[in-house]
Amino acid sequence: MSTTSRKVLTLVIIRKGSDILLGMKKRGFGAGKWNGFGGKVEPGETILEGAKRELQEECHLTSDSLKEVGLLEFEFKNDPVLLETHVFTSNQFQGEPKETEEMNPQWFSMDNIPYQQMWLDDKYWLPLLIQGEQFKGYFLFEGHERILNYDLTTL
Numbered sequence: 001m002s003t004t005s006r007k008v009l010t011l012v013i014i015r016k017g018s019d020i021l022l023g024m025k026k027r028g029f030g031a032g033k034w035n036g037f038g039g040k041v042e043p044g045e046t047i048l049e050g051a052k053r054e055l056q057e058e059c060h061l062t063s064d065s066l067k068e069v070g071l072l073e074f075e076f077k078n079d080p081v082l083l084e085t086h087v088f089t090s091n092q093f094q095g096e097p098k099e100t101e102e103m104n105p106q107w108f109s110m111d112n113i114p115y116q117q118m119w120l121d122d123k124y125w126l127p128l129l130i131q132g133e134q135f136k137g138y139f140l141f142e143g144h145e146r147i148l149n150y151d152l153t154t155l
């Protein structure tokens, strides 16, 4: 793929005991899929600040202990924009998850994650996050429902 630009995004997975918090995306990119919370990093903020802001905006949780555990690059065939996605996690947070205009949050048991309604890449890297691993990966999609190739390594 010939990438001509790069968007920096965040993705936050909150854990509580043996549960993880996902949100049903209600609009925009990835609508109809369960995902972590996140979005574009805004000018003037650090990637960590962007992750904290998106977590608060999308489900009303705050966390001062987000840890970056993964770096995922997503490309879509015939789209020159590469999505550089920084993955954070924490099991320490304040507040109760609340539905917002963008996301409807729900706790899932780690052995009952709704992979059928998630981005296809999630089933490769989310188990690593759950096991406490750090990872980096690249996924090339054709459309939103097919992975043409990928590479994923633990660090």
Ligand SMILES: COc1nc(N)nc2c1ncn2[C@H]1C[C@H](O)[C@@H](COP(=O)(O)OP(=O)(O)OP(=O)(O)O)O1
Pocket (backbone or CB within 6 Å): 009, 010, 011, 012, 028, 029, 030, 035, 036, 037, 038, 039, 040, 041, 074, 083, 085, 119, 120, 121, 122, 141
């Ligand atoms: C393609 O594979 C992906 N898999 C997963 N699990 N997550 C992905 C994938 N591609 C993007 N994402 C994540 C990264 C971000 O957390 C969101 C997309 O953020 P969005 O485009 O909604 O960014 P916002 O800043 O919230 O957008 P607006 O405020 O402009 O709606 O998905």
